Amino acid sequence: MNQHAAGEAHAEQDGRAGCDDRERLARAALTRIFEPGDERAGRWLRETGPVELVRRLGTADGSAERLPGMTSVRLGGYRLRAAAAEAERDLAVAAAAGGRFLCPGDREWPTQLDDLGDARPLGLWVRGRSDLRLWALRSVAVVGARACTPYGAHMAGELGSGLAERGWVVVSGAAFGVDGAAHRGALAAGGATMAVLACGVDVAYPRGHAGLIGRIAEQGLLVTELAPGDHPTRSRFILRNRVIAALTRGTVVVEAEYRSGSLVTARGAQRLGRFTMGVPGPATSGLSAGVHELLRGEAVLVTDASEVAELVGGIGDLAPVRRGPVLPRDLLDAVTARVLEALPYRGAVDGREVARAAGVTADEALGRLYELHSLGFVEREGDGWRLTPRPVRGEDARRGGT
Structure with a gap:
């Protein structure tokens, strides 16, 4: 060569x-x-x-x-x-911290950032061993309130772990609250996670997340527009949100007030044509008010990782069919169920009356009644049949019980 x-x-x-x-x-x-x-x-x-x-x-x-x-x-x-x-010193400092500097046109540059136009990053400082472009191709942002409730932290963690288990890269901002819960959920599942920072890749901010940021650097990726040693400012937090929105396939907001930086991320994602999703919360919670406002617009309501994956994924990424619990009577065939429904809630009736109410012959009704007897749904009372008594609760209480 x-x-x-x-x-x-x-x-x-x-x-x-x-x-x-x-x-x-x-x-x-x-x-x-x-x-x-x-x-x-x-x-x-x-x-x-x-x-x-x-x-x-x-x-x-x-x-x-x-x-x-x-x-x-x-x-x-x-x-x-x-x-x-x-610049040479900054490149050396980044390299010493295990980082590198990417430019537009590099093999590892995520081209979806070009959708930002003149607001595209000048370059990206990256820390971590994985390929940023490949990771960004199948990534989802999970963002939300710093001062989240236990519900918000739980939902963010569940989304992080669930998406990671499905092979999605979980992207967030390494902040307290929802961000940290999403990162931890992905790491706990042995999955991939990426933090987009509002400071240098060699700066641990917030300091209380120094351990988490270190784990992300070892197992995932840290990404920032800011040179080594730079510290965050209020405006830098807001501006980094556009990178989160552009980098990922979609953004999920878990708890956000009306004036929340997470809503900036979500609305930025909408403008870029990315998927925008929200996790609903109590209507009385101010921390869910911003999410609910999104859901009244173009955002899609999601409750778990499978629903997120169905929206942002390809063919085959389908969420399971939602249904209530299967009751024993749901397993009966149509004729047997009709015979069971022909019995009154109170008292016993003759088999012929059951046949007439169910629209079947007397012999058919008798055969089905014995089937229901063996399954514990009905019992004999003299020459008649009655429903097996059970505790009065729920719908039975409203009907008078049996």
Whole structure:
């Protein structure tokens, strides 16, 4: 193998076939300069390319001022950040933490993120051994309230484990509440889970989830737009939600108030043409009010992992048929059931009366009555037949009992 071919093979193994070193360094630097989801920056990047954009921001030749929408105030802020950006150092820090930096066009880049247009991530910092593109192809987001109820935590955990058992990657934000329960459910089932962070891949936030985030890094994937060492802000939490929505096949919301970041994720998913689902809760709970508002619109009501998989999956991902408990009388054939229904709730009747009420011959009625007797439904009383007495409860109580 010649040197050029060897280099291409190495690049393919590292997930770098679509991005050369100069572009990779430039995009890594830009994650230090621009905030996630900056559509103006995305337009400049699309029009100039990452290397040229970094050059313009770092020089005083007047080229940066000519960018559409650029102002002196903005440019001053960008240049302060550009001066402090050290892309090679950031790449080394990420590598030391077991991470890597992906660019659009890389083999591992999830192309569904391109649906975000100019708000597409400049690049992604990823920590974990698995292939992000392949995992994202069969992924579902489970999001919801941080201060969730025990019901919300239970439902998120059940969804996480159930989806993982069905081969789906569970995506969430590693926050307290619903996020953490969904991740733990997937991990408990030995499944795959991915956390999209609002901080660097080497930062454990929230600190109370340091252990969980470490487990996800070992067994799953951590994904972020922010450079190593960056810490979360309120706006970064909101902006990372668009990545969760675009990355996955669908979003399930488990408990959310009217002003919830989880609803931002769900509505972002709707705009992108992804499936949006909600788990209902008590009508009196403020934590379910936002979910119920979604369900009044385009969201689909789901109650377990099989219903989620049926919606977002392909042929064969069908939820089981829902039905109530099977009662002993449900197993009777039609004629025998009709004979049983011909008996009154109180008292005994002659076999001929049973035959007339059931619309069968006397001999047929007698044969069926003996069958019902052997099954414990009826008993003899002199020359007549009556229903076997049983405790008065439920519907029987409303009918007067037997």
